[in-house]
Amino acid sequence: MTPTAQTAEKKQGRAQVEVAAPAVSKQALDGAQALVKGLERQGVEYIWGLSGGAAIPIFDAIVTTKTKIKLVLVRHEQGATHIADGYARVTGRPGVVLVTSGPGATNTVTGIMTAHMDSVPMIVITGQTISPMLGKDAFQEADVFGITMPVVKHSYLIKNPNDIPRIVKEAFYIANTGRPGPVLMDIPKDVSAAPCTADLDPAMDLPGYNPVLPLDKEKVMAIAEALRRAKRPVLLAGHGVLVSRAWDSLRRLAELLQAPVTTTLLGKGAIPESHPLSLGMLGMHGTAYANKAIVECDLVMSIGSRYDDRIIGQASKFCKDATRIHIDVDAAEINKMIRVHHYCVGDAREVMDELIKHVSRLDTVPWLNRLDSYKKKFPLKYKKQGGLKMQHILDELNKLTGGKAIIATDVGQHQMWSAQFNRTERPDGWLSSGGAGTMGYGFPAAIGAQFAKPKDQVWAIVGDGGFQMTMCELATAALHKLPVKVIILNNHYLGMVRQWQELFFENRESGVDLEGNPDFARLAGAYPGARGFNLKRAADIRKILKRAMDYNDGPSVINAEVEKTDNVYPMIPAGRPIEDMILEAPKYQMDKPTGST
Numbered sequence: 001m002t003p004t005a006q007t008a009e010k011k012q013g014r015a016q017v018e019v020a021a022p023a024v025s026k027q028a029l030d031g032a033q034a035l036v037k038g039l040e041r042q043g044v045e046y047i048w049g050l051s052g053g054a055a056i057p058i059f060d061a062i063v064t065t066k067t068k069i070k071l072v073l074v075r076h077e078q079g080a081t082h083i084a085d086g087y088a089r090v091t092g093r094p095g096v097v098l099v100t101s102g103p104g105a106t107n108t109v110t111g112i113m114t115a116h117m118d119s120v121p122m123i124v125i126t127g128q129t130i131s132p133m134l135g136k137d138a139f140q141e142a143d144v145f146g147i148t149m150p151v152v153k154h155s156y157l158i159k160n161p162n163d164i165p166r167i168v169k170e171a172f173y174i175a176n177t178g179r180p181g182p183v184l185m186d187i188p189k190d191v192s193a194a195p196c197t198a199d200l201d202p203a204m205d206l207p208g209y210n211p212v213l214p215l216d217k218e219k220v221m222a223i224a225e226a227l228r229r230a231k232r233p234v235l236l237a238g239h240g241v242l243v244s245r246a247w248d249s250l251r252r253l254a255e256l257l258q259a260p261v262t263t264t265l266l267g268k269g270a271i272p273e274s275h276p277l278s279l280g281m282l283g284m285h286g287t288a289y290a291n292k293a294i295v296e297c298d299l300v301m302s303i304g305s306r307y308d309d310r311i312i313g314q315a316s317k318f319c320k321d322a323t324r325i326h327i328d329v330d331a332a333e334i335n336k337m338i339r340v341h342h343y344c345v346g347d348a349r350e351v352m353d354e355l356i357k358h359v360s361r362l363d364t365v366p367w368l369n370r371l372d373s374y375k376k377k378f379p380l381k382y383k384k385q386g387g388l389k390m391q392h393i394l395d396e397l398n399k400l401t402g403g404k405a406i407i408a409t410d411v412g413q414h415q416m417w418s419a420q421f422n423r424t425e426r427p428d429g430w431l432s433s434g435g436a437g438t439m440g441y442g443f444p445a446a447i448g449a450q451f452a453k454p455k456d457q458v459w460a461i462v463g464d465g466g467f468q469m470t471m472c473e474l475a476t477a478a479l480h481k482l483p484v485k486v487i488i489l490n491n492h493y494l495g496m497v498r499q500w501q502e503l504f505f506e507n508r509e510s511g512v513d514l515e516g517n518p519d520f521a522r523l524a525g526a527y528p529g530a531r532g533f534n535l536k537r538a539a540d541i542r543k544i545l546k547r548a549m550d551y552n553d554g555p556s557v558i559n560a561e562v563e564k565t566d567n568v569y570p571m572i573p574a575g576r577p578i579e580d581m582i583l584e585a586p587k588y589q590m591d592k593p594t595g596s597t
Contacts, residue, residue, distance in 0.1 A: 031161030031187070032061035034196040035125070038168030040067055041201060044096050046087065046451055048072045048080040052100020054140060055127030057192040059098070072451075072480065075472035077104055079444040081111020082470065085120050086408060086448025090428045092245065094121035094175045094183075095448060101127045102140030105186070106147060110438060113151040115182045117435025118266060119243055121175040122182040124148075130190040131159060145186050153181030161191050162198040170204045178211030179330040180243060215354060219344040223301070224358035226323050226342055230299035232367045233259040236282070236311075239266035239434070240304015240329060246349035247271065247427040250303065253352050258364045260371055262290040264305050265419055268430040273403065273423040279371065280423075283311035284572045285416040288378035291570065291578050293371055294319060301325040304348045307337040308435070309574075317577040327351050378570075378583065380420050387563040388538055390414055390489045394421040396541045397459065397487070400549065405429065405457040406449045410442035410466035413495035416568045418461045428453075440469030443486060447473055450482045457485070457549070464490040464517050471523070474555060478527040483552035488520050491564045499567045504592045520559035529554030536561045 029037065035058060039047070047069055051059045062071050074080040077099045084095025099108055105126040115122045129138040145157045154174045156167050164187075171183040227233065235257075241250050247270050254261050254277050261271045262279040271278050282290035294300060300319045304327065305311070312318040315338050324340040326333070331345045344351050382391035394417055397405075403425035409415040409432045424430045431449060433441040446460035467488050477484050494512040501509055521532030531551050535544045535558050548556035571582045574593035 029196050031164050031194050031196045032057040032192040033065050034164045036061045036065045036067050037200050038165050042172045044069050046070050046072055047096045047098050048074050048083045049098030050074055050077050052104045054101035054189045075475050077107035078110050079470050079473040081108050082441050082444035083448040084122050085115050086431050086445030087452045088120050089431050090449045090452040094123050097124045099126055102142045105144035106142050112148055112182045114433050114436040114438045116151040119180050121180040123171055125185045128186045128188040131188045148184055152184050155184040157186045161194040161196040165198050165200045166202045215346050220354050223325055223342050227359050232297045233299040234293050234297040235259050235261045236302040236305050237267040237270035238264045238305025240348045241270040242427055244348040249349045249352040253356055257362050266434040269424040269427045272425045281419050285568050288570050289374035291581050292374050295578050297322050299323040303327045306333045313572050314577040390417045390562050393541055394418050398422050405459050408442045408446035408460045410462040411437045411439050412463045413568050414461055414463050414489040439466035444470050444473050446484045447477050450484050460486045462488055464488055465494045474527045477555040478529040481554050484555045485548045486557045488559050489562050491562050524557035531556045533558045
């Protein structure tokens with residue numbers, strides 16, 4: 001959220017206090033009802049949750065307060081967090097999760113970590129055993145406060161019901177300001193059931209939390225001066241551009257400078273990928289021309305990207321002869337992965353809007369011509385001969401949707417091919433687990449996106465491995481008649497791990513064969529209102545995709561029986577410099593990489 005937006009939000013909040021506070025202060029509410037009232041005041045539309053004993057007062061309050069907030073009962077707590085995550089990425093507002101104590105709470109940890117690593121605002125509310133039993137190994141007690149501490153932006157164990165209204169207000173403010181992230185509220189059952197007499201719109205008490213920093217214009221001027229000297233610049237757009245709603249500013253800056261733009265995996269959509277200045281995604285499985293641009297540039301400016309290991313390869317060789325610039329809202333990211341020459345800590349949109357005032361068009365015609373020649377020489381390609389290929393399906397999907405659909409992916413080969421072949425034309429059009437690499441993310445995230453954009457077309461691109469981790473949410477999608485389209489790129493393998501075993505471990509397959517997969521099309525048809533389709537021939541791709549597109553009374557699942565052992569290229573082996581990019585299958589066994597899959 002930008003400082004301007006935060007100021008507007010604060011003004012709106014003051015207006016609400018002046019008008020509404022006398023009518024709502026010190027009502028006869030219990031803690032759970034005060035919680036629901038607080039969520040209402042934050043504009044919450046949905047709560048995704050799964051009930052249990054310690055959370056019963058809160059679920060009851062959703063009924064007794066007659067709130068307009070819609071409770072969506074999910075089938076697994078991990079699914080709830082990923083649904084809330086997808087909703088948050090599309091809307092920019094925190095998704096809200098409500099679960100019970102013990103295993104209910106611990107089942108949210110994967111989704112909380114996913115949101116934390118990708119800077120996604122989320123509010124997770126967990127029921128807890130009664131206060132006198134805390135720390136005594138009570139039934140379904142888990143120290144969720146301690147368990148989640150490394151993967152939340154902030155957390156609360158609430159011990160006084162009168163603290164609930166203030167904490168709700170603080171939780172949303174913390175989750176959605178500065179670098180966004182998940183906030184946990186752990187509420188013992190006796191606290192949620194006890195009377196609450198506090199004002200429902202109290203002042204926040206957050207000493208030391210100052211997410212809005214004044215813009216350092218001297219640092220912006222230093223960046224502008226460095227840009228003026230560049231002949232071969234590259235703008236690197238990360239997820240922070242999307243988080244700050246800065247895509248218009250990025251496009252204006254790129255067009256003003258006539259500088260090419262590459263994105264991280266999570267930055268897809270920061271600029272339309274059909275734009276002539278777009279180079280697509282860079283990194284381990286990025287486009288060859290984006291990676292070549294990084295190797296040959298004389299200046300790289302990261303905007304809202306943390307220079308993660310998937311894009312820099314070998315840190316000591318990353319743009320070693322180029323000027324390196326970093327713009328990020330989180331000061332902890334500066335110089336964490338690579339040393340930079342110039343940086344500015346601040347909101348991406350605010351920094352770029354100021355930078356635009358001090359730069360002008362660069363002499364980049366020869367540079368852009370060289371990159372255009374790389375696009376022609378090293379295009380993304382695949383062979384249509386042989387069996388059904390993931391790339392072919394994704395390429396046809398892109399042609400049918402024109403990049404206008406929302407795409408949510410799981411993690412693996414299908415994710416990388418989707419990033420390559422599904423051009424993203426809208427800033428909210430790409431949802432994927434980046435930092436955590438969470439299998440099972442794609443389908444529930446697509447459900448969250450569909451809740452957020454009920455009239456838009458939403459596709460989940462998943463593998464047969466990841467889909468089986470959260471496929472129980474077919475019940476959620478079917479019950480709410482959500483027209484989510486799911487493509488299971490089914491190669492009967494954990495494909496990316498198998499690819500690494502082939503390339504780096506002498507093709508010794510271990511723990512990757514998914515023998516025993518169900519008939520996914522028939523499985524989908526078992527849920528009332530869902531539809532299942534089988535896709536086995538390349539000639540049927542468009543026909544089956546259109547059938548799924550035309551069915552909008554519930555979810556559609558396409559089981560695509562693709563080639564089992566195809567590999568993703570281009571590829572930069574983990575820990576290797578970008579210069580070591582592999583364009584096609586090597587004819588020899590490669591050394592083991594130094595990084596993880």
